[in-house]
Amino acid sequence: GEVDNYSPVTQQRLENPEPGNWLLYRRTYDGHGYSPLNQINSTNVKNLEPVWTFATGVNEGHEAPPMVNNGVMFVATPYGQVIALNAKTGDLIWRYKHTLPEDLFQLHPTSRGVAMWQDKLFLAATDDHLIAIDAKTGKELWNTKVQDYKKGQYMTLEPLVVNGKVMVGGSGGEYGVRGYVAAYDADTGKEIWRTFTVPEPNQPGGNTWRGDDWKHGGGSVWITGTYDPKRNIAYWGTGNAAPWPGDQHPGDNLYTTSVIALNPDNGKMVGYHQYHQNDSWDWDEIDAPILIHDMSENGQTIDALVHPARDGYLWVLKQTPAGIEFVSGKPFVGQNAFKGIEPETGRPIVDPEHKPTTGKDVSFCPSLWGGKDWPSASYNPETKLVYIPANNNMCETLKGEKQKLVVGQLWLGADADHAKLIPGADHIGELQAWDPATSKQVWVHKFPKTQLFASTLTTGGDLVFVGGTNDRMFHAFDAKTGDLLWQMKTNSGIMGMPVAFEVDGTEYIAVQSGWGVDAQRIQDMLAKTDWKLNPDVPQGGVVWVFAVKH
Ligand SMILES: O=C(O)c1cc(C(=O)O)c2c(n1)C(=O)C(=O)c1cc(C(=O)O)[nH]c1-2
Numbered sequence: 321g322e323v324d325n326y327s328p329v330t331q332q333r334l335e336n337p338e339p340g341n342w343l344l345y346r347r348t349y350d351g352h353g354y355s356p357l358n359q360i361n362s363t364n365v366k367n368l369e370p371v372w373t374f375a376t377g378v379n380e381g382h383e384a385p386p387m388v389n390n391g392v393m394f395v396a397t398p399y400g401q402v403i404a405l406n407a408k409t410g411d412l413i414w415r416y417k418h419t420l421p422e423d424l425f426q427l428h429p430t431s432r433g434v435a436m437w438q439d440k441l442f443l444a445a446t447d448d449h450l451i452a453i454d455a456k457t458g459k460e461l462w463n464t465k466v467q468d469y470k471k472g473q474y475m476t477l478e479p480l481v482v483n484g485k486v487m488v489g490g491s492g493g494e495y496g497v498r499g500y501v502a503a504y505d506a507d508t509g510k511e512i513w514r515t516f517t518v519p520e521p522n523q524p525g526g527n528t529w530r531g532d533d534w535k536h537g538g539g540s541v542w543i544t545g546t547y548d549p550k551r552n553i554a555y556w557g558t559g560n561a562a563p564w565p566g567d568q569h570p571g572d573n574l575y576t577t578s579v580i581a582l583n584p585d586n587g588k589m590v591g592y593h594q595y596h597q598n599d600s601w602d603w604d605e606i607d608a609p610i611l612i613h614d615m616s617e618n619g620q621t622i623d624a625l626v627h628p629a630r631d632g633y634l635w636v637l638k639q640t641p642a643g644i645e646f647v648s649g650k651p652f653v654g655q656n657a658f659k660g661i662e663p664e665t666g667r668p669i670v671d672p673e674h675k676p677t678t679g680k681d682v683s684f685c686p687s688l689w690g691g692k693d694w695p696s697a698s699y700n701p702e703t704k705l706v707y708i709p710a711n712n713n714m715c716e717t718l719k720g721e722k723q724k725l726v727v728g729q730l731w732l733g734a735d736a737d738h739a740k741l742i743p744g745a746d747h748i749g750e751l752q753a754w755d756p757a758t759s760k761q762v763w764v765h766k767f768p769k770t771q772l773f774a775s776t777l778t779t780g781g782d783l784v785f786v787g788g789t790n791d792r793m794f795h796a797f798d799a800k801t802g803d804l805l806w807q808m809k810t811n812s813g814i815m816g817m818p819v820a821f822e823v824d825g826t827e828y829i830a831v832q833s834g835w836g837v838d839a840q841r842i843q844d845m846l847a848k849t850d851w852k853l854n855p856d857v858p859q860g861g862v863v864w865v866f867a868v869k870h
């Protein structure tokens with residue numbers, strides 16, 4: 321089929337999206353994951369019911385937000401598939417399938433969504449091709465090879481579009497790639513610029529690497545950046561240093577495990593902050609900071625960058641004319657790798673007892689999945705709280721070992737991971753609400769015997785939505801109190817990003833249910849603990865759309 325009367329996505333619409341639409345990864349450039357819609361609210365959410373469902377036909381981790389543009393929904397699934405649906409009825413309009421090469425091994429078989437610009441969609445596929453699709457017909461318009469998948473390069477993120485430039489980053493931190501962000505012309509697919517996250521020896525930051533380590537130092541980029549139109553700055557988070565144990569790549573290793581500020585016109589770096597140096601824990605800090613423009617710090621209004629990190633700290637930074645400055649950092653889960661942080665710079669003071677190294681077993685908390693992995697937190701400008709999908713009580717033992725780098729093969733520099741529960745732990749997953757202005761936790765909901773591995777949505781109806789648990793539930797919480805107001809079991813576990821949208825005056829909530837990737841890897845680990853969980857969380861993707869019955 322074909323979309324009638326498609327509404328082109330302009331820069332003006334991306335900067336000021338209509339309340340009823342979801343045009344960007346986190347709906348707005350500031351990364352809030354917030355919808356102002358309030359028809360579904362804390363009073364009536366108990367009456368939330370499924371309106372329609374749609375089976376995607378594939379397994380593995382369905383992590384993408386259903387994107388919605390004036391009644392048309394676009395869903396990306398694992399294995400290079402994009403589906404266009406009538407957002408009100410669930411009727412299929414068209415289906416696009418990218419053919420993946422047969423010899424492609426997918427360490428993270430997922431897609432975090434399609435980006436939109438004018439009448440095109442953009443898919444960053446796991447074989448490292450960036451593909452433009454006609455939003456009306458589902459026809460492929462151009463297809464650009466970004467990197468060579470045979471070299472361990474792949475893409476999983478939703479691209480970020482600013483003024484007709486389609487920005488992507490590459491995965492491969494576990495293959496010893498050199499990370500980058502690159503921009504493509506939305507019309508032609510031609511590359512405009514590419515900025516590596518790891519500098520060459522003669523570039524700024526190059527002296528934080530030993531010898532040739534920078535050539536395979538990691539710092540991959542695999543979650544959509546945020547963007548500040550006022551400053552014309554895109555903020556990107558960067559991944560782990562490679563291989564995992566820090567003694568195998570001595571130095572601070574800029575700009576791994578950092579936020580970098582790029583000018584989207586030319587890719588020039590205009591600022592950065594490294595959350596932790598010489599990463600040794602696989603603590604990718606790829607989740608881009610949430611931008612809060614009216615936060616108060618000691619009586620002054622600051623442009624805050626808030627990042628609940630994989631290293632287990634809630635970092636608050638600020639944008640100044642000079643670049644990015646540290647404001648505060650506070651652990652939100654049990655964390656034993658940092659003894660504290662330097663108050664001026666925010667530099668963690670690392671405890672060598674809990675820093676993986678070559679040749680010996682080293683334990684550390686949180687586990688390598690971190691206090692919060694890639695699933696995004698959200699920020700509600702009404703409650704002024706940040707909602708963090710956290711994992712607590714889970715630690716790790718790693719033993720570093722020298723491994724020869726073979727291009728295109730896994731290169732961890734360590735034996736397989738052995739995550740463990742803290743003795744006596746009754747839960748891991750925690751939905752936490754934090755006031756970023758005071759760095760205080762306001763409420764926490766603990767989920768017994770499960771991880772929490774999915775992004776949050778918060779709405780003007782005073783609600784927080786999240787899946788992420790191994791019991792297949794989709795949950796709604798009171799954004800102010802943390803009370804669980806509604807939940808429903810779906811077909812599979814939910815790793816998907818929930819969204820809110822409106823068609824013909826009715827508000828809907830949509831999410832993909834489809835378990836896989838690292839939510840499943842944690843489940844396999846939990847099955848071997850005293851909890852003796854069933855490792856088999858059913859797979860198979862389904863798009864769910866809910867509304868309140870009137
Ligand atoms: O270093 C990297 O390039 C890279 C990429 C990805 C990815 O692209 O999904 C993940 C990770 N690392 C990673 O460390 C990780 O825990 C992880 C979990 C998931 C997932 O989809 O659940 N992807 C990734």
Ligand SMILES: [Ca+2]
Pocket residue numbers: 493494559560602604
């Ligand atoms: Ca990684």
